[in-house]
Amino acid sequence: MTAEVKKYTLEQVEALELAPGAEHENLEGWVPALASEDDLRQALEKAFDYRGDVTLTLKNGERIEAYIFNRRTGPTLAGSYVQYFTPSAPEKRQVSYAEIARIEFTGKDRAAGKHWEDWVKNYNERKAAGEKNIALAPEALG
């Protein structure tokens, strides 16, 4: 947890009626400028939280399509790395922050959208039309 996160007092917590939902950040398609070490660290932090694939371009030119599920940070970029899965390999992989030249949020953000509002609207319309067995199906895996 970073220091700038607003903390609740115990009194505030106990009196909460509705929990504030999360504000979803639209990152799909984003290509952050990596001018400094801080830029890189912040971009990789967002990539870790992103529910879609990103494309990493390494300093040696290699491009990796990756779902980043973890990061381990140290005082240096060489001592920090992200862990990821690629669509084509079964095993976990990792790459040092120091090797990364560019990050592109290329994959679809699977947590984006107004699925619930869409569902309610869709349900009400289909119900009014007399349809039966209305359902929201998970996305096909291809």
Next chain:
Amino acid sequence: MAVPISQMWTVSTYVLKQKLTGRKRYPLVLMLEPLFRCSLACAGCGKVQYPPHILKKQLTPEECFAAVDECGAPMVSIPGGEPLLHPQIVEIVNGLIARKKYIYLCTNALELKKRLPEFTPSKYLTFSVHLDGQREHHDFSVCREGGYEIAVEGIREAVKRGFRVTTNATFFDGTDPNGVRAFFDEVMAMGVEGIVLSPGYSYDKAPDQNRFMGRARVRRLFRAILSNRKPSWKFNMSPLFLEFLMGKRNYECTPWGMPAYNIFGWQKPCYLLQEGYAESYKELLETTSWEEYGVASGNPKCANCMVSCGYETTAVIDGFGSVKGFLAMARGNFNLYRDQHALKLLSEPAAHGPLVQIEEPARSLEEANV
């Protein structure tokens, strides 16, 4: 009391042993997620929003057994995703039974009736069927009409075949307490061993970000639901945890008590938050900044959480960790929690129709007795 004596004995002796050996942090239930793939698309769930190649991955039985053996928890809950979509789930379950672990296989039951012949009834195996309420409420909650009917068919067949079965419900803002009480009558009539319930957690990746109750509203709702109980209702949960939900107890979170293991590793710090992963349970314990979590920490991500995976461990340790706690737990098993104020809450006009999640709350319930 819904939990069998043998299971209570296993858990109580385990907790006492940890206490006697002075172990500060230990697991009570391993949340083993063998895959994230699911056959439903529930609005309140933030567990399944991943790219297809991640949803296609799954833990091998060997990885599951290694995690179970390393952490040593006496109970294993298998959520997901939908565990019955895992092609080797029978092998995983049988391996855990051989290790004498009490297993709660959490399922939406869409495939349960069909898959039951592959499983063998055992005191170690419970099917925990996701059922969020009465027919219309459940179907709307899981975004699938007919889902309730299929789940109930699975429950009835599992009970008939001699399996241990519980139902598992999550409640969000707008839940009608009278509807929930009628739902309790329905599921007990199906012959289930007990009911499991929890308020929803505000997953930041869930599609619906507007229906998560804060702690004050959770306490009022559960006071209305769980007071003035019918003797026929059985809960497969710690009675002290239920008292916590009703606002009769204050507890702090025990995030290390129900650690989560999945394809990414050991999840930090708990089943609900994803702040990183460790390679081993030992590393999870040693490298997580535990003081940054729980309601006392002020962490906004923990602010509204009263979920069983954080607080039921606290209640169980309280119940088995002292004579006072044990007596309170024993009393709780037989207490019907007579409460005039809760009756008044129930007699107020219903704020919602049967599809409770469509409409905005028209009024708030009264404050609970914390």
